[in-house]
Amino acid sequence: MTLPEPARRIRVRPLTRANLSIQATLIGLTLLTVYSFTTFDSRNIELEQAVRDMFDNFRLLLLEPRLKNVSVLEMLHQLFVTAGLGLLTTIFGAIIAFFLGLLAAQNLAPRWLTDVIRGGTAFIRAVPTVLWVLFFAVSVGLGSVAAIIGMTFHSAGYLIKAYSESFEEIEPGVLEALRASGANWWQTIFQAVVPASASALLSWTFVRFEINFSTAIAMGATAGAGGIGFDMFMASGFYLDLRELGAFTYAILAFAIALEWGATRLKANLGPQRH
Amino acid sequence: MALLQVEALTKRYGGETLALDNITFDVEPGEFVGIIGPSGAGKSTLLRCVNRLVDISSGDVRFDGVSVPTLRGAALRRQRTRIGMIFQHYNLVNRLSVIENVLHGRLGYKGTIQGILGLYTEEEKRDAARIIESLGLSEQMYKRCDQLSGGQKQRVGIARALVQQPKMLLCDEPIASLDPNAAKIIMDTLSDINRTTGITILVNLHQVDVALRYARRIIGINRGRLVYDGEPERLSNEQIYQIYGSEAGDLILDLRERYAA
Amino acid sequence: MQPDIFQLRQRQSALFFVLLSGLTYGAILLTNYDVVQGLTAIPRAFVWATANFIPDDEAWQRLPRILDKLRETVLMAISSATVASALGLAVALLGATTTRPHPWFSPPARAIASVFRNIDVSAWALILLFSFGQSAITGYFALFFVTFGFIVRVMIETIDEIGTESVEALRATGAGYLAIITQSVIPACLPQLISWVLYMIETNIRSATLVGILTGTGIGFSFDLYYKSLNYSSASLVVLVIVVAVLLIEALSNAIRRAVL
Numbered sequence: 197m198t199l200p201e202p203a204r205r206i207r208v209r210p211l212t213r214a215n216l217s218i219q220a221t222l223i224g225l226t227l228l229t230v231y232s233f234t235t236f237d238s239r240n241i242e243l244e245q246a247v248r249d250m251f252d253n254f255r256l257l258l259l260e261p262r263l264k265n266v267s268v269l270e271m272l273h274q275l276f277v278t279a280g281l282g283l284l285t286t287i288f289g290a291i292i293a294f295f296l297g298l299l300a301a302q303n304l305a306p307r308w309l310t311d312v313i314r315g316g317t318a319f320i321r322a323v324p325t326v327l328w329v330l331f332f333a334v335s336v337g338l339g340s341v342a343a344i345i346g347m348t349f350h351s352a353g354y355l356i357k358a359y360s361e362s363f364e365e366i367e368p369g370v371l372e373a374l375r376a377s378g379a380n381w382w383q384t385i386f387q388a389v390v391p392a393s394a395s396a397l398l399s400w401t402f403v404r405f406e407i408n409f410s411t412a413i414a415m416g417a418t419a420g421a422g423g424i425g426f427d428m429f430m431a432s433g434f435y436l437d438l439r440e441l442g443a444f445t446y447a448i449l450a451f452a453i454a455l456e457w458g459a460t461r462l463k464a465n466l467g468p469q470r471h
Numbered sequence: 472m473a474l475l476q477v478e479a480l481t482k483r484y485g486g487e488t489l490a491l492d493n494i495t496f497d498v499e500p501g502e503f504v505g506i507i508g509p510s511g512a513g514k515s516t517l518l519r520c521v522n523r524l525v526d527i528s529s530g531d532v533r534f535d536g537v538s539v540p541t542l543r544g545a546a547l548r549r550q551r552t553r554i555g556m557i558f559q560h561y562n563l564v565n566r567l568s569v570i571e572n573v574l575h576g577r578l579g580y581k582g583t584i585q586g587i588l589g590l591y592t593e594e595e596k597r598d599a600a601r602i603i604e605s606l607g608l609s610e611q612m613y614k615r616c617d618q619l620s621g622g623q624k625q626r627v628g629i630a631r632a633l634v635q636q637p638k639m640l641l642c643d644e645p646i647a648s649l650d651p652n653a654a655k656i657i658m659d660t661l662s663d664i665n666r667t668t669g670i671t672i673l674v675n676l677h678q679v680d681v682a683l684r685y686a687r688r689i690i691g692i693n694r695g696r697l698v699y700d701g702e703p704e705r706l707s708n709e710q711i712y713q714i715y716g717s718e719a720g721d722l723i724l725d726l727r728e729r730y731a732a
Numbered sequence: 733m734q735p736d737i738f739q740l741r742q743r744q745s746a747l748f749f750v751l752l753s754g755l756t757y758g759a760i761l762l763t764n765y766d767v768v769q770g771l772t773a774i775p776r777a778f779v780w781a782t783a784n785f786i787p788d789d790e791a792w793q794r795l796p797r798i799l800d801k802l803r804e805t806v807l808m809a810i811s812s813a814t815v816a817s818a819l820g821l822a823v824a825l826l827g828a829t830t831t832r833p834h835p836w837f838s839p840p841a842r843a844i845a846s847v848f849r850n851i852d853v854s855a856w857a858l859i860l861l862f863s864f865g866q867s868a869i870t871g872y873f874a875l876f877f878v879t880f881g882f883i884v885r886v887m888i889e890t891i892d893e894i895g896t897e898s899v900e901a902l903r904a905t906g907a908g909y910l911a912i913i914t915q916s917v918i919p920a921c922l923p924q925l926i927s928w929v930l931y932m933i934e935t936n937i938r939s940a941t942l943v944g945i946l947t948g949t950g951i952g953f954s955f956d957l958y959y960k961s962l963n964y965s966s967a968s969l970v971v972l973v974i975v976v977a978v979l980l981i982e983a984l985s986n987a988i989r990r991a992v993l
Binding site for chain 3: 522524538547548549550551554556558560561562563564565566567573575576578579580581583586587588589628631632635641643
């Protein structure tokens with residue numbers, strides 16, 4: 197008679213912190229998802245019918261777009277207004293973020309200052325853009341001024357974080373060498389920091405332009421910023437015209453894909469970048 | 472009967488570039504064959520035609536009596552389980568532990584469900600642990616592969632190939648990314664495996680001196696053509712020129728003399 | 733004469749700034765932006781805020797109701813991101829060069845991802861209002877579509893970046909397609925995927941506020957309600973609650989990222 201094999205089983209996946217965290221996160225997300233479905237408020241909706249409607253609507257939207265309440269020229273004009281909102285807020289945000297980003301980089305500014313700026317920008321980013329816009333609209337009324345200030349706030353908050361992290365990636369030796377040669381702070385910035393991080397800054401700025409274009413559509417729809425977002429809001433909520441909404445959708449899609457293509461080209465030209 | 476028969480093997484990429492041109496040779500069981508040639512000569516493609524990671528344009532490759540070019544699906548996978556492969560960049564899943572990577576060598580033997588779930592028998596695990604130990608990695612068994620040195624990673628790669636219980640190992644530049652010490656350990660390990668288990672070994676090398684020291688048969692390839700096939704002792708200077716071209720040949724002969732001295 | 737590289741570079745940057753200034757000026761005209769008003773509005777808004785945009789007792793009494801709406805919004809952000817990521821991973825596996833079953837799968841996978849993520853979440857909400865009306869489902873699908881498009885894109889990149897080598901090794905062992913995916917590609921990419929899911933949850937909470945204004949649901953609706961009825965102290969409490977929630981979730985996901993990677 198042979199004895200049974202020793203019962204000790206060999207573990208395959210070690211219980212490391214990383215493995216346990218991954219499993220815990222996955223289980224947590226799953227449970228929260230299931231829980232959210234049980235609490236979902238879908239009382240007034242025949243879900244099955246609505247989903248069928250959705251596909252019908254998509255077909256109408258994508259296959260039969262046409263304009264009715266505005267002309268093609270008018271639509272293009274509004275598209276460019278939206279793009280202009282995105283561009284302005286990106287440029288304003290970038291200018292502010294450049295200076296504050298320098299002061300938020302731990303290799304360029306004292307610790308207390310970087311902490312203050314980082315705390316402030318974390319707050320600014322935590323407020324959704326639409327709330328910033330509506331906040332400023334109380335003082336200046338709904339319109340492009342409130343939209344531009346509000347969007348600039350959020351852009352600056354985002355870019356300060358991105359820029360300061362790019363500045364911190366500069367090799368310490370480069371800064372040391374310039375300081376050792378007696379260069380002052382501004383000289384160090386413009387001779388070493390800016391050239392070394394220029395491509396990263398440009399890349400982040402372009403990414404933000406893509407985001408701001410999208411945000412500008414949303415602000416037109418929700419916060420009176422005008423542009424194509426407002427036309428879409430009217431087509432959806434006022435005229436109930438899916439086919440016109442389809443035409444607008446194609447317009448923003450084309451513009452957004454062109455921007456994305458530009459960003460990809462830019463990244464390829466500037467060499468490897470982080471996401 | 473020969474374990475591996477390569478007959479008039481030709482590989483074209485995109486219909487134009489000729490990577491392998493009418494290559495013919497046989498390998499007997501238990502041989503240790505070094506394949507040498509400049510980079511881009513077609514060495515990697517040759518190995519990948521044997522286990523069909525690369526499709527064959529024309530000619531025949533027979534392994535253990537089975538013709539490889541027309542194999543598909545389950546039959547191809549069964550054929551691959553009997554051929555282990557070792558890579559220049561180790562090709563491990565860096566985030567997984569050593570034993571998980573080694574057990575990947577058993578996946579070819581599994582049914583769909585077992586494979587998807589990664590269900591290994593205790594016997595397979597013991598086998599894997601034994602091979603890991605024999606390669607001197609027992610302390611690293613539960614370490615993540617990204618914490619290992621290059622030489623240790625390559626030994627994990629060898630262990631993964633060995634748990635397949637292969638009849639032959641294909642080694643694609645196994646020491647090209649290693650320092651000289653680690654390279655020696657890896658080549659000694661391969662040599663040991665060949666001697667003690669009788670597993671046939673085909674190894675691509677671009678260092679001629681290493682090939683001459685370890686292989687008992689040399690195959691020289693240049694621009695997709697087989698230009699030498701024979702014992703290392705009989706490899707003449709002219710033939711090295713032929714394999715590597717004149718300038719590189721000078722350099723290699725230089726080195727060879729220095730090693731000989 | 734050799735062109736002076738410094739002069740060339742200076743001329744290039746000068747041109748760049750002139751072009752940018754021109755575009756800026758054009759955009760100011762196009763959007764009817766009043767620069768002076770813009771500058772003076774900021775201090776005015778904050779002075780106003782210190783007096784009026786502060787939660788009062790009445791607002792604090794509404795806190796339980798506001799927190800309930802917040803819970804609704806956070807749950808929607810999490811579940812839409814989670815389900816969309818699971819589906820997004822599946823489509824990314826079909827579309828990535830390393831793991832696609834056939835080269836034909838890639839272009840449609842990339843095209844679908846591109847359409848879904850390049851239509852802004854507010855535009856999705858406006859479209860979906862036709863089918864689901866003013867309900868949470870409209871917002872859910874809007875967040876779902878954008879997350880899905882984003883995850884497909886980034887996971888295709890991730891899979892092709894870190895999966896290629898180990899996939900080749902597992903194919904060489906004879907492992908089946910699904911076993912390769914579950915045993916090598918997914919374990920290798922999971923930490924990245926989790927990191928992206930957390931990022932999309934953070935983004936979705938902010939987007940859900942916006943979508944809530946359009947669809948009359950969640951915390952966005954609470955804000956809109958108080959804002960439109962000029963109840964600014966309650967509106968300010970809503971903003972405060974959102975800020976605290978977003979910062980907490982950011983801190984939590986950063987902790988998870990550190991543990992997972």
